[in-house]
Ligand SMILES: Nc1ncnc2c1ncn2[C@@H]1O[C@H](COP(=O)(O)OP(=O)(O)O)[C@@H](O)[C@H]1O
């Protein structure tokens with residue numbers, strides 16, 4: 137039996153719904169062996185972020201090197217990277233180990249508004265990490281910050297996707313969760329030649345903590361298993377859809393999604 141592996145380089149969410157915790161749960165559900173390099177510890181729950189504690193860059197580099205010099209990985213997901221120093225160091229490690237299947241979720245702001253990326257680090261994302269990515273998965277506000285394009289329509293989103301491709305991302309997914317103009321939700325994929333539209337029904341819930349992390353982790357797991365980007369985006373959308381639809385109703389604020397739901401529903405079918 138082949139064991140496929142994925143490494144997540146991201147922040148820890150003590151509440152278990154986003155960050156490293158969401159990534160590991162998603163990898164496990166999709167039959168991929170998960171490994172971690174933690175960039176920052178957050179004190180967080182469904183009500184918000186109560187503290188952010190970045191790790192020393194040396195400690196982050198050592199975690200990545202520990203994977204690179206022994207276990208290896210089939211794909212990497214990056215999430216909360218916090219500072220330009222961390223982004224540079226992570227990018228150098230990715231180049232050093234010649235890793236290719238890099239999925240960049242350009243995490244900037246938590247749902248409650250707390251900054252998970254310093255403002256000056258946006259340029260480092262563009263200069264160092266995005267050019268190494270196989271797929272970048274911004275939500276609409278993140279795509280706006282990265283490109284400077286105000287996104288009001290699908291044409292604006294396509295323009296932003298093209299710009300992100302010019303920055304060096306081989307594939308761009310501009311996710312549609314923040315466009316509440318319709319009940320149909322569209323995640324847009326651009327591969328440098330064509331646009332692909334992945335549609336789903338919008339679910340009316342406040343429990344969307346960690347949706348972006350979970351979507352990108354599912355995409356990473358599918359790439360780790362050797363699937364192509366289009367199929368991986370479709371599975372990621374199916375995974376997050378089930379996770380949101382079958383929410384767990386935990387906590388008093390924006391609750392986590394249900395990482396068990398996709399697999400359970402597949403077993404029942
Ligand atoms: N209310 C919702 N109903 C169904 N799917 C959703 C909903 N909100 C987000 N999604 C899906 O979750 C994923 C993350 O979307 P988005 O909210 O745009 O990103 P982020 O969580 O990074 O802000 C996307 O695949 C999107 O289609």
Ligand SMILES: Cc1ncc(COP(=O)(O)O)c(N)n1
Pocket residue numbers: 146147148149154155156178180215216243245246247252344345346347348349
């Ligand atoms: C450690 C960490 N990483 C990422 C997010 C973004 O999650 P969301 O999907 O809620 O925007 C988060 N809240 N915490």
